[in-house]
Amino acid sequence: MRHTLPIAPQFYVTAPQPCPYLEGRMERKxxxxxxxxxxxxxxxxxxQQGFRRSQNVLYRPSCSDCSACMSARINVEAFAPTRSQRKTRxxxxxLERRATSPWATEDQYALFRRYLDRRHADGGMADMDVFEYAAMVEETPIRTRVVEYIAPDTNGLTAVSLTDVLDDGLSMVYSYYDPDLPQQSLGTFMVLDHVEIAREADxxxxxxxYWVPGSQKMGYKANFSGLEVYVAGEWVPVKDPAQFDAAQHPLCNAPIAEQVANIQLPQDAAPKR
Known part of the structure; x- marks a missing residue:
């Protein structure tokens, strides 16, 4: 008997675990x-509906009593750099930009390890070895690029972004940079450069x-003009970040079955839970 994969994707929910962004809260995806x-x-x-990719999985926060994590994107047409961002650029x-196929290298992993050890030593990726790093970069079934930034005088790898190409934009899946160059604001620079790449590609x-109000390590995203967040099924411009908070409420999210029923899929495929 021949068995085939279902046409519509199956959706699942993770077990609750400690939130990596807000202390004392639990996350569910x-x-x-x-x-x-x-x-x-x-x-x-x-x-376009708030999901993110991790290797061959798409996920979205679905916490039972918290909706602080909001998918964020920059509207390229509405973006205008600040004076500080122009200086960063x-x-x-x-730096020389090199966009390549998703292939992991020793230089990438060496920079990745230095970045984690200095910036996120207690994070969920802190123990990632070279094989797991290679899987993160290479196990992608879609259009993905590794965008490297090279210092031409030394030919040294300075920053890297793993970037997906979507129908309507670029998705910065994961980025890291030389932790010994804080004065260069390389994280901000990579976002600015991706805005330019998107503009060039129309x-x-x-x-x-995700932008998380109340989380220091995620708060930088509110510094970009043209920012939009996905709230209650639609993209909303962030005119004043102070209008968004990380409040908890037992009714802030719809039940899982309702969330799945409201997901729009290509070619009108019906989701299954």
Missing amino acids: LFTALQGDGVDQLNSSLS NRNKH LPYVYLG
Whole structure:
């Protein structure tokens, strides 16, 4: 008997675990596998609905009593750099951008380890070895690029972004940089450069992952003009970050079945839970 994968993706929910962004809270994720035909369309469609990619999985926060994590993107047309961001761009204009296929290298992993050890030694990726790093970069069934930033005088790898190409923009899946160069604001620079890449490619958005009010390590995303967040099923411009908070409420999220029923899939495929 022949068995085939279901046409519609299956959605699952993770068990609650400690939140990595807000102390004392628990997180839960709604997720589905990125597999089969039409994965590029599925990734683009779900990204437009607040999902993020991790290797061959798409996920979205679905906490029972907290909705602090909001998917964020920059509207390229509405973006205008601040004076500080213009200085950051000029400070790094010597860096050479190289966009390559998703292939892990020893130089990448060495920089990645230095970044984690200095910036996120207690994070969930702190113990990632070279094989797990290679899987993060290379196990992608969709259009993905590794965007490297090279210092031409030394040919040294300075910063890296793992970036997906969506129907309507670029998604910065994960980025890291030389932790010994804090004065260069390399994290901000990579976002600014991706806005330029998107503009050159006539793509309207740059997806940044999740913005979490109240989380220091995620708060920098509110510094970019043209920022939009996905709230209650629609993208909302962030005109004043202070209007958003990390309040908890037992009714702040719809039940899982309702969330899944409201997900729009390519070609009108019906989701299954």
